[in-house]
Amino acid sequence: MEKPHRSHVLILFGTRPEIIKLAPVIHELKARGIGTKVVSSSQHTHLLRPFLKMLDVTVDHDLKAGKANQGPNDVCSRVVAKLDVLFQAEKPDVVLVQGDTTTALAGAIAAFNRGIKVGHVEAGLRSGNRLSPFPEEMNRRLISQIADLHFAATADNRNVLIKEGISRRQISVTGNPVVDSLTNISERLGQNRRSGKKYLNKSDKHNSPLAVSGQIQKILDITSGQRSVLLTTHRRESFGETMSGNLCVLRDFIAKHDDTALLFPVHPNPNVRKVTEEILSGQERVFLLEPLDYKDFIAVMRSAWLIVSDSGGVQEEAPTLGKPLLVLRENTERPEAVRSGVARLVGSDPKRLKKMLTECYEDETWVRSVKKVKNPFGNGQAAKKIVDFLKKNA
The missing domain is CATH 3.40.50.2000 (Glycogen Phosphorylase B;)
Structure with a gap:
């Protein structure tokens, strides 16, 4: 010391x-x-x-x-x-x-x-x-x-x-x-x-070993080998039609492709919870989770095929883990993530999200290339x- x-x-x-x-x-x-x-x-x-x-x-x-x-x-x-x-x-x-x-x-x-x-x-x-x-x-x-x-x-x-x-x-x-x-x-x-x-x-x-919780490990085992999409969304500007539209797009994407799954830690904000339950509750291969502690969230990020998020922090975490990210925002204060090739801006139009999800599924070149990107953060x-x-x- x-x-x-x-x-x-x-x-x-x-x-x-x-x-x-x-x-x-x-x-x-x-x-x-x-x-x-x-x-x-x-x-x-x-x-x-x-x-x-x-x-x-x-x-x-x-x-x-x-x-x-x-x-x-x-x-x-x-x-x-x-x-x-x-x-x-x-x-x-x-x-x-x-x-x-x-x-x-x-x-x-x-x-x-x-x-x-x-x-x-x-x-x-x-x-x-x-x-x-x-x-x-x-x-x-x-x-x-x-x-x-x-x-x-x-x-x-x-x-x-x-x-x-x-x-x-x-x-x-x-x-x-x-x-x-x-x-x-x-x-x-x-x-x-x-x-x-x-x-x-x-x-x-703060360096002792950590283990993923039993519930999350079970979900990771179930979705192993699938193209798992991790979703996080909670920003005020996403509330309303934008959020409901994006959730519908993701619901339909998962339903269309049998080798996919959606993992969504749902924010406690009522504006997020209500629309999530209305659109995603009961859907096959859709896992609605309570907010995760950080170790479980990292484990889910590491297992994800693709991340979809409006979070600023996730734009920094995705490059650190070498994970492709679709950003549900019109602009970003972290352009380094976009320039590095890890992140792509979707905007607020659900039709754009649908198009980009389809592109990722049909051609995985970008998804696979992200692992080699140098972390800009x-x-x-x-x-x-x-x-x-x-x-x-x-």
Whole structure:
């Protein structure tokens, strides 16, 4: 362990994607003897607990700001108010936020108003449309105007920040720490597709062996040898006719081809659940799953023939696992995934999804080529680079 560093870092998260990406940073900070406090807003309440256990992360302060059917303004106002009290007690030197959630924006605002430095992990992502994704695109733009330290996953992200007036000295290109987490967990499950490299001491709790749950292993056994399609969809802009149309297309695709299956971890949002049950419930070779813990989700991703998703995080995870991805969005803040050849933009027209699914099925050239693509989001060393830059500038 390194000599303790004087800075006191407070790390804030509220959702599953945030803690997945921040866990490697938390472990790296603590390994270097840097005072670290972990704070959860509980923006996603019941979804977080299994992730914290698997990632070996202990929460020091839980703001308990999550409520059912909450809107962005509800979350932001509660988190800012609770953080203001906490900051007065903890007096951190730096607050680290990740990505583009309402929790991240609230953390940046609360820290700025208390004169505390803000570090932004995954800085510089832009879709080009401030309303898509909503409210994430505006959240990250606002955080960039507040942050003092910007941890950009790619050179493209750095260039965006520079064009917006951020000094190069405030930016570090680190890669995305989701690659760190995904690589670690994939190794703990066995058979990492990308590398046999070991990143951490295997005696650590966050490197202990992992096993896929019995339910998921049974489904993977049933679908073994089939062309399994993994679907995730939850974004607000997908709600309504777009989502119902896409689900109908996938239902018909699976029904038409006997050698296919659909695995769909259904988000708890009622806007997703209701339409899913109406369209997909009871369909043959369609597996509707409760939200998966991360190790099970990785196992399902690794077994997938094709991934269909509107998730930003999946656009980073698919290249790490060498999996082809159809993105259910009109644009993406991660063009590197598209340029690399791993991802293809579908847009919001279900007819386009039908066409692309058919193309993938009838000609697997692209599907097979993705395994050889270099990951544009880093090599699993993002946490180390983030902490290096933080120590120099905090």
